[in-house]
Amino acid sequence: MLQIAIHIIIGVLIADLISGLIHWTQDHYGKASWPIIGGVIADNHRHHLHPDEFLTNSVLKRNYATFILIGLIGCVFAIFGWLNTITVTALIVGAWANEFHAFAHRYNDSRVLSGLRYFGLIQSPKHHRVHHQEDVWSHYCIITSYLNPAFRYFKVWRGLEICVEKITGVKAYRPPEK
Ligand SMILES: [Zn+2]
Ligand SMILES: [Zn+2]
Secondary structure (H helix, E strand, O other), rough: OHHHHHHHHHHHHHHHHHHHHHHHHHHHOOOOOOOOHHHHHHHHHHHOOOOOOHOOOHHHHHHHHHHHHHHHHHHHHHHHOOOOOOHHHHHHHHHHHHHHHHHHHOOOOOOOHHHHHOOOOOOOHHHHHHHHHOOOOOOOOOOOOOOOHHHOOOHHHHHHHHHHHHHOOOOOOOOOOO
């Protein structure tokens, strides 16, 4: 039982980490002109200009791109026999990453949301606001409250940006701000 709980927590953290990697890539390297995923990147840039606007979209419109991505990854994992408690948790939580992000833009707390926020399993509006108002170069992970402070402290994203620039010559650009 304890092992399953630990595996579920690892799965949640993996989903959070990947949500941060995708968000960071979109913010600093993505171009709306890119084929296929350009529309998703445009939506992400629009989110920085109008942070609460995506709440007016349907659940499907907010999450369709992630559902497609996770569906494809899930098929690959199933084919190769990689489905287990950790990967299934990461896939399910990852599929809903942008919905957890939407919860961080909702200011009316339900008891369930308050409880999940209390334990850091989903982010509070205050936690996510750091990315929108205080530091657009930090707090990319959009699910839990666990990874962002550590990544900020150890300057993980800055380190990655330096690596990307050294290897490819591509500089990270500043995302549009509110
Ligand atoms: Zn961002
Ligand atoms: Zn946001």
